[in-house]
Amino acid sequence: MEQEFYRGLAQRVRGMAEKADPFTRRRLLDLAKRYDSRGGTARSGTTERPLPRPPTTPPASSFSGPGEA
Template identity: 45%
Template sequence: MDEDFYRARASQVRDIAETADPFTKQRLLKLADQYEVWAGNPSRASRSLARPIPLPSTPTRGKT
């Protein structure tokens, strides 16, 4: 299975989730997120996180 398949499946599952009851909708949206991960996309949770502040470069030992 390739990335396009997983993206298409995620879209189909999200469409189905729109008509589901709240409990089932939540589970279907989690499933759609998993399909996105399998497609090579970051999950929604990781997309919502802010980028970490880059660490300052450390000076090399022995050089001033």
């Protein structure tokens, strides 16, 4: 029952994405993908973008010179 609910949501969101601007369309299609995964179906043919890697070097300190009192 819950799977059918999420599949239905994914289908409705995809229908809205067809009429949306490019930015909103991408967001709606991502949402539909999440609903598909909850509904037990995964769409093939779509590639996911990897998350950006965190910086490996620490940020520069504001106290970079010799210590002053």
